[in-house]
Amino acid sequence: MAHRKLKLSRTEARRFLLDYHGLGPERRYTGKAGIMDYIRQAGCIQFDPLDPAGRNAELVLQSRVERFEPSQLDELLYADRLLVDGMDKVMSIYPTADWPAFRRTRERARSRYGSIPEVEAFVPVVREALEARGPLLSRELESGVKLNWAWSPARQAKATMESMYLWGELVIDRKQRNQRVYQLAEKLLPEELLDAPDPHPADEDYARWRVLRRVGGVGLLSPRMSDAWVGTYFLKAAERTRIFRELAEQGRLVEVETEGLSAPHYARTDDLERWLDSGSAERWSSQPARTSFLAPLDNMLWDRRLIRELFDFAYIWEVYKPAAIRLFGYYTLPVLQGEAFVARMEPGRLASGERAVLGWWPEPGRRLTRDSQRSLALAFSDFRAYLGCDRLAVSEQAASAEPRLERLANSRPSRARA
DSSP states (O other), rough: OOOOEOEEEEEEHHHHHHHTTSSSSSEEEEEHHHHHHHHHHSSOOOOOOOSSSOHHHHHHHHTTTTTTTHHHHHHHTTTSEEEEEEEEEEEEEEGGGGGGHHHHEEEHHHHHTTOOHHHHHHHHHHHHHHHHOOSSSGGGGOOOOEEEEEEEEHHHHHHHHHHHTTTEEEEEEEEETEEEEEHHHHHOOOOOOOTOOSSSSSSHHHHHHHHHHHHHHSSSSOOOOOOOGGGOTTTOOOHHHHHHHHHTTTTSEEEEOOOOOOEEEEEHHHHHHHHHTTTHHHHHHOOOOOOOOOTTTTTGGGSSHHHHHHHSSSOOOOOOOOGOOOOOOOTTTEEEETEEEEEEEEEEEEETTEEEEEEEEEETTTOOOOOHHHHHHHHHHHHHHHHHSSSOOOHHHHHHHHHHHHHHHOOOOOOOOO
């Protein structure tokens, strides 16, 4: 099959990417079924424990899923067991049905951690305790031994249970905020899933699967280095380029040519053809612009250079920068309106504990029209519902940057025209 190329205008490329992520004119995902639909399409969403306004995975879903509630994600993870916490692109949430495909990841973790003497010695203690007492936090086991671990010394129980989790012997029973309550995998996952063989036993088949999964995670992706390739340590740039070319020749990827992109980008063929048949132009022209607050580690932002080149928006997550050199805030969320990024917003809490907009930075040249104000007010109404609060305080900085923000952040607009 010939390597297929398709030329899209910048507008078409932006709309494809936004529609693909459910960030187009209307929300197309609803409830727990919608959460599953999006995560199956994307492969995974990234987990991060920082929680100024919900954690990253929850922020990803609130921007896409109608009336999303964090409890819905918890139910899918820890009651329905349709989703699982695990390593994909770093720590992620992915469909439990994909568990067999990560056998290599788990085996690598066992090889890396299983022979550490302190871990090896404590594994039987963990197994016995979980059998006898049920799900446990690591702090509920103690040995008095510490070992060097990750960024700092850790208790033997913590290091051992994390290791057993990474190699798949333990899974998370539930979380107490960000603390993992562990249980034996055999107690929570079906035997046929735990015993299922690797569906991609050949190295080449596995590499192709990981490439297709990453393209699906972003929607439109290049083989050049970006954060999208974190977690695929075995795929070097030359090999990624070769696999992209072969998948295009097999008809599984389409090369997309768009003005302003400095490297070839590809979409999964089925995704792009489905979008081309969806009547996108009519949908975008007949609907008012929708405003969304995106998570800092949102799937669509995994390739920051793509966002910069396609949307003229340069986004850096500054959470690890010293405050004195930050351009914006500690935990800023890109504000998307229609097919343009119009601002950055930092959510958080005041010293009193009240939910607040701590920072607001409009993009240069962006003005709030009457329609864009209404769209922003609707987005804030949804955001307050997601946070479970009636009101958002607005900091002096945010109010100074946009004097209408207090009203827009706390109005209750009608959805009659949405």
